[in-house]
Amino acid sequence: MASNGELEVEIVAADHFVWSGAARSVSARTANGDIGILPGHTPILAVLEAGELAVEPVSGERLVVGVDGGFFSVDANRVVIVADNAQVGGSVPSEAV
């Protein structure tokens, strides 16, 4: 488990797995407004609003995921984002059936 200043991020949608990896920060839109998650954040469970969610991975480019509702939880630097419908970069299909 990443405890040395890295977040362990996992994004899942209803019927498939979207993305997981180490990240420096996550920012999301909740019912009360935007929230930024940095390593060492206190455990939180929040409801996501429809909108974009940005993940700053440790390596690689900034990842923008479009979601239309869901929730996320943070505990011990582990971020689990549960989206109803997640689209990476806004273009990847949710699932090719």
Next chain:
Amino acid sequence: MGAQIRVYRQKIASTTSTRKIFKAMELIATSRIGKARSRVSAALPYANAITRAVSAVSSQSEIDHPLTTEHGEVRRAAVLVLSSDRGLAGSYSASALKEAEGLFEVLRSEGKEVHSYLIGRKAQQYFDFRRRDYERVWTGGTDAPEFETAREVGEALLSTFLADFEEGGVDEIHIVYTKFRSMVVQEPSVLRLLPLEVVEEDVQQSGELLPLYEYEPEPEQVLDALLPRYIESRIFATMLQSAASELAARQRAMKSAGDNATELIKKYTRLRNTARQAEITQELSEIVAGADALSAS
């Protein structure tokens, strides 16, 4: 040619062509099972995450949410029955419906009125044939369920659960589905969906304690947002399990149908050969008898 031989030839030809169909259906089912099973496991991370979150909220906060509290007196229950759209899957639909019948009986004996919600054309036909009432039916795509359908079902069930008894609301909801144990074992099972018992046998509970979460906005609202999703994910999970079971049952049924066809072809071939041999023997003895008669005269 003797009539007997012609009959056997026709039978062999028709059995051969149906065997081709069985073979093809078996292969199709086999190729789809893999996909259905991977969809079952693909939906697992979501189910795990949501279950963890729901149990965290409901265990840490003392909220009386309508979805988690038992209605004092249970007078009416809804049952969601998952069957298939098509037959040719052995006893798949029949055993699911039998399980449902058993549940209906138990519920009625407890003095509860039963409302049925059906998935799959087979269940619909079963109810129509017996002139029984059902509230709603969803058909199409039972072997490859969409999350959208699960959401629709979830919404329908949730709204009837939240409605008052006088307005036709129900006090509990059960699901009858077929659990996919393995390629050879699929068992029909019953699950009580609502009121929720937040336990998930498929989720591995890690030994670690759930952290004390902060909630945003309030625990009530978080729970409001979580529970319908949790229900949808449970329904979707049972639909995926049933789809995998349906395909496995179909594959098995088609395999044995194909084997039986092979047996039949073998049998008819034997009979045809016997008939042909008998005809030859008869013709020979006629010729011999004719020649004898001529030479005798």
